[in-house]
Amino acid sequence: MSTIIYVPNDSAAISIGADQVAARIAQEAVKRSLDVTIIRNGTRGALWLETLVEVVTPQGRVAYGPVQPEDVSSLFDADFLNAGAHPLALGATDDIEWFKEQDRVTYKRVGIIDPLSLKDYESHGGLIGLRKAVTLSGAEIVSEVTASGLRGRGGAGFPAGIKWKTVLDAQADQKYVCCNADEGDSGTFADRILIEADPFTLIEGMAIAAVAVGATQGFVYLRSEYPTAIKRLRDAIEIAQSAGVLGSSILGSKHVFNLEVRVGAGSYVCGEETAMLESLEGKRGVIRSKPPLPAIAGLFGKPTIINNVLTLASVPAIIADGAAAYAARGTGRSLGTQVFQLAGNIARGGIIETAFGITLETLVNTFGGGTLSGKPIRAIQIGGPLGAYFNTSHLGVSMDYESLAAAGGMLGHGGVVLFDDSVDLAQQAKFAMEFCALESCGKCTPCRLGSTRGAETIEKIISGVDVPANKLLLLDLCEVMTDGSLCAMGGLTPLPVKSAMNNFPEDFTGGAKK
Amino acid sequence: MSHPSWSIEEATRVLTPLKNVQGPVLIALQAVQERFGYVHEEAVTLIAETFNVSRADVHGVLTYYHDLRTSPAPTRCIQICVAEACQSVGSRELVAAVEKKLGKKIDETYADVEIKSAYCFGNCALGPAAMVDGELVGRASVEKVTA
Ligand SMILES: Cc1cc2nc3c(=O)[nH]c(=O)nc-3n(C[C@H](O)[C@H](O)[C@H](O)COP(=O)(O)O)c2cc1C
Ligand code: SF4
Ligand code: FES
Numbered sequence: 282m283s284t285i286i287y288v289p290n291d292s293a294a295i296s297i298g299a300d301q302v303a304a305r306i307a308q309e310a311v312k313r314s315l316d317v318t319i320i321r322n323g324t325r326g327a328l329w330l331e332t333l334v335e336v337v338t339p340q341g342r343v344a345y346g347p348v349q350p351e352d353v354s355s356l357f358d359a360d361f362l363n364a365g366a367h368p369l370a371l372g373a374t375d376d377i378e379w380f381k382e383q384d385r386v387t388y389k390r391v392g393i394i395d396p397l398s399l400k401d402y403e404s405h406g407g408l409i410g411l412r413k414a415v416t417l418s419g420a421e422i423v424s425e426v427t428a429s430g431l432r433g434r435g436g437a438g439f440p441a442g443i444k445w446k447t448v449l450d451a452q453a454d455q456k457y458v459c460c461n462a463d464e465g466d467s468g469t470f471a472d473r474i475l476i477e478a479d480p481f482t483l484i485e486g487m488a489i490a491a492v493a494v495g496a497t498q499g500f501v502y503l504r505s506e507y508p509t510a511i512k513r514l515r516d517a518i519e520i521a522q523s524a525g526v527l528g529s530s531i532l533g534s535k536h537v538f539n540l541e542v543r544v545g546a547g548s549y550v551c552g553e554e555t556a557m558l559e560s561l562e563g564k565r566g567v568i569r570s571k572p573p574l575p576a577i578a579g580l581f582g583k584p585t586i587i588n589n590v591l592t593l594a595s596v597p598a599i600i601a602d603g604a605a606a607y608a609a610r611g612t613g614r615s616l617g618t619q620v621f622q623l624a625g626n627i628a629r630g631g632i633i634e635t636a637f638g639i640t641l642e643t644l645v646n647t648f649g650g651g652t653l654s655g656k657p658i659r660a661i662q663i664g665g666p667l668g669a670y671f672n673t674s675h676l677g678v679s680m681d682y683e684s685l686a687a688a689g690g691m692l693g694h695g696g697v698v699l700f701d702d703s704v705d706l707a708q709q710a711k712f713a714m715e716f717c718a719l720e721s722c723g724k725c726t727p728c729r730l731g732s733t734r735g736a737e738t739i740e741k742i743i744s745g746v747d748v749p750a751n752k753l754l755l756l757d758l759c760e761v762m763t764d765g766s767l768c769a770m771g772g773l774t775p776l777p778v779k780s781a782m783n784n785f786p787e788d789f790t791g792g793a794k795k
Numbered sequence: 796m797s798h799p800s801w802s803i804e805e806a807t808r809v810l811t812p813l814k815n816v817q818g819p820v821l822i823a824l825q826a827v828q829e830r831f832g833y834v835h836e837e838a839v840t841l842i843a844e845t846f847n848v849s850r851a852d853v854h855g856v857l858t859y860y861h862d863l864r865t866s867p868a869p870t871r872c873i874q875i876c877v878a879e880a881c882q883s884v885g886s887r888e889l890v891a892a893v894e895k896k897l898g899k900k901i902d903e904t905y906a907d908v909e910i911k912s913a914y915c916f917g918n919c920a921l922g923p924a925a926m927v928d929g930e931l932v933g934r935a936s937v938e939k940v941t942a
Pocket of ligand 2: 550568720721722723724725726728729766767768769770771772
């Protein structure tokens, strides 16, 4: 009998050798006349354990990791095909503490299935939501999504149900569903991993959205920096199309939905929803003023649902298991689960999906194991390049929309980036301004010019020129940017800058640190 | 990566399947760049004529997006992520070391090897991240990216 071995085909795992590991396993098996079948699954999200090799045994899946290509022959020597002991042995995958303490809802199948096997997908609970949705009215689907409390995972946290209702109620000959897979925030990769590991979940979520509001065409706007995800999603769409999950009759119903991937072109601001629409229309990614809301007049002027990958990918489970099960998780107005991403200088980086309300401390220390360098944590940036820099006095903060806002930050797309004590927060603040200058769409002066001015001013502070006066000037600039910017690019760039100044004043006293 | 040299005939062939695309300009520019490695100035006129839009519109899109380039692609392209998560594990030092080893400046144009800054490949737990000729590299080092 052939032994099944899982080796991830996630791009992060491949970036540190997963393909070579898979090739070595295949070679070694031939050499030793052993019958193995290698399945390329997505990553389970424990990137610190990649390449994580799993062997299917009568007792379930057992894990070995992190495996380097040169470890493979010793794994065979240790009889890993029968769960043999080895320094890299981790035991049953499901019993690994790091996974056991998570609550995977949106990420239920991630890393478990073969990403492009629709059969695997269905045998792990896929398509239950969509099958149910095609029997419901649009209003029933929308009210279920509303009742779940699901809020946008792209950054703004807007209730998904309210957005969907606006599109449902709009009268038009054509409606669209657009998925925002631009994932530009540094420190975030949950959209990428979901698409690479379980693309049918996104497709199913978009199809449910389409059925709900009567949209017949969908687009996924996917960043060009993600070539593996682009290819995998296109392959998955083709498979879904030929299986009748997408197309002129969704699962045999009267609903029509076609889906297409459009690739970004290296612009951060195109992740803002109206700039994304402009880019999808083939134009410069300049922000549109609102109103009109995209839900009323979006892509090509038609009513359009725009949601993040994780928002849409949470919908199949909500429809399948009911809104109440989802809303039972979380805290306050932050209901359900959040797919956190631990990144940067972190010992155990990767995906942590848990209910909202976990503390930052638990995330970065219990799960994350502190810094990769082993030096003390000094700063934590939450929510991408427009998010705040916290110091260790904030480790007790509860990770939910309201608590983070109250602490002077934001959740954003759920990225948590660790820095050790070698970080210089004045440099980080300067980078925030430079990034804004580079990515500004150019429509508002405070964003376009204020950011360049801001970077110069911070440089003066770093070099010790008129420090008190330049700090005041910088705060003024921040205020002008906050008040005079049309979108969050210019409007929130002051957040990392001011939080760095407030939480790390010692880095803004002029004169290079240490 | 090798690309054919610019030709109007080949470009026309590349654009033909896009005739029915709604909002075609960006896709057309991306298709031309994928084929030739860059967008030749004659492509601007060709796209404008093919899709019945103004040259200014095409030019506006071409200059807006960081991915699009108007000079031929180098034989080798090393993109290094310089965003925050990679900064926390030494991307600034990595850039300096690669610049030094290759004797080239980041974000300048060369015919052979270019070093370009990038802003996140979604490999932020295994940084610093780089992409060398389209292949993602995790825990990047000077040796790995210049190998
Ligand atoms: C500068 C900027 C960049 C953004 N980038 C993204 C992004 O990459 N992905 C995303 O889903 N939302 C991004 N957003 C938020 C979107 O504008 C929008 O709120 C979101 O796509 C809506 O979907 P959601 O409600 O499901 O979150 C960005 C916003 C701004 C201002
Ligand atoms: S704040 Fe910046 S990015 Fe946003 S609309 Fe204004 S100029 Fe464009
Ligand atoms: S910040 Fe470098 S890969 Fe994400």
